[in-house]
Amino acid sequence: MSFTRQLSEMSASELNDAIDDTNFPQAHILSRGRNNSVCSTSSTSGTSSLAAANDDVANGSAATGQSTVQATATGTTAAGGDEVAPSGPVRPRLILKSNSSIVENDGTQPITPMTPRTSTTPGHENCTFHHDLELDHKPPTREALLPDMARSYRLLLGGLGENPDRQGLIKTPERAAKAMLYFTKGYDQNLEDVLNGAVFDEDHDEMVVVKDIEMFSMCEHHLVPFYGKVSIGYLPCNKILGLSKLARIVEIFSRRLQVQERLTKQIAVAVTQAVQPAGVAVVVEGVHMCMVMRGVQKINSKTVTSTMLGVFRDDPKTREEFLNLVNSK
Ligand SMILES: Nc1nc2c(ncn2[C@@H]2O[C@H](COP(=O)(O)OP(=O)(O)OP(=O)(O)O)[C@@H](O)[C@H]2O)c(=O)[nH]1
Ligand SMILES: [Zn+2]
CATH class of the missing domain: 1.10.286.10 (GTP cyclohydrolase I, N-terminal domain)
Incomplete structure (x- = not known):
């Protein structure tokens, strides 16, 4: 596996662009999935027709893995519920436009130009962080x-x-x-190193959830800690991630100066980048010491943030299943 762009090298605005690309109707991108996978690349709007006029599906060759998308993004799946028949509508794969290693550009897709990252400051030409x-x-x-x-x-x-x-x-x-x-x-960490190749081909399209991952981070406004737990769910498209890597992704982005909203988003984007699933859901529950030990001193307040991408955003049943799993004891 080789990522041409490291997530940690993406600027905040590039990250937001990446998120926007997966969530807004204007950003529809449709192309054949990697290796003709039954999960196809597409954007995740629930309003668009992804009807890719796929003759393969119509003539039944989808069972041989030749299909792309023939249904709207919503309703193609309901994890843990309605199974998607091999010859039926297939689940759109979540993509990040900003990552050229993920988007399979068929020539019609705009790719966000890469910003040169090499520092021009003498002595810092090879810097790899910040x-x-x-x-x-x-x-x-x-x-x-x-x-x-x-x-x-x-x-x-x-x-x-x-x-x-x-x-x-x-x-x-x-x-x-x-x-x-x-x-x-x-x-000092980047996604590719942390994943260490632990992305596996697996014919599995049911929800994977790792919940209550401990998180310690530093509030960028006060330089005091905030801590809590992170729950991550994704709906694989024939690729699964080593389970510990979800917790390691949390470490990459929590061990920085952060705001909880950005942390939540970065985790979701990283999982997307790693396995290009049909959807990713991240919920973070945090206690901010800047609100506990000082300031308003609300010792029992908790901040909950979430990022829902792909089917988790578009399909209420999928989202509900995730939230039920996360909230169950
Ligand atoms: N949205 C968001 N705000 C945060 C986070 N961590 C800290 N903050 C807020 O950052 C804000 C900074 O506000 P300021 O008024 O500039 O700073 P302050 O005078 O120390 O604010 P108080 O905490 O209200 O005393 C506060 O409202 C904090 O609660 C975070 O992760 N996300
Ligand atoms: Zn703070």
């Missing part, structure tokens, strides 16, 4: 950040009126710097 935030400062390795960070923490201690040289605090700046590097280690 690109998604478009930061100017791109040090060559994360560890190279430590001395500057430790100096900053030392200043901070002084600013608090503390004596950074007293015994208990002597090593605190270095410890704090290392801790902050750990809290943000997701900047």
Whole structure:
């Protein structure tokens, strides 16, 4: 497997474009699925006709895996319920336009141009992280950040009126710097490495849900933690993901400075990028320490965010099945 674009290299606006592409009617893209799979590439609007005038389906050759889409996106499936007959309507595959390694361009599809990512800052030409935030400062390795960070923490201690040289605090700046590097280690990870090839061909088209994945992240507004749990569901199109990789995807994006909404979206896009399923659903439940330890001090409040793509967005039955599974004890 080779992704030509890393998700972590996509800017925030590119991520949003990717999401939009899968959710809005204007973005319909129809082409034959990979390897003539029964799951076809398409956008996921529930309003469009994806009637691809597929003679293969009409003449019955769909059973041999030659089909594309002949039905609207909605109603082609109901996970855990109505089975899709091999010769019947097939489930549209979710795609990301921005990722040219996923879209099989038949010449009619607009591909978002790639933004050159190489830093022009001297000494930072080979930087591999922070690109998604478009930061100017791109040090060559994360560890190279430590001395500057430790100096900053030392200043901070002084600013608090503390004596950074007293015994208990002597090593605190270095410890704090290392801790902050750990809290943000997701900047150093990318989807392809994390997946480690654990994408398997499997003739399975029922919902896969991994729920209650612990998540620890850092609020980008206050630099204090928010934590909670993530539940991910997807409807495979003949490709499944190693189960642990869903939790690892959560780590990539939670171990950064975040807002919960973006975290939710990035996880959904990453799963899409990994297995091009018929749909992805992500629900994140978070407790924000900036609302607990300070500010409004609402210790029991929880923030719930969700991203529903593909059939999870278009088909209420599929969405309901996912939410029931997530909410069951
Ligand atoms: N949407 C969203 N907001 C967040 C998240 N984490 C923190 N915030 C909010 O970011 C906002 C920052 O608001 P400001 O008024 O600039 O900062 P503040 O004075 O510290 O705000 P208060 O927290 O209300 O005291 C607050 O409303 C936070 O609750 C998040 O993940 N998503
Ligand atoms: Zn906050």
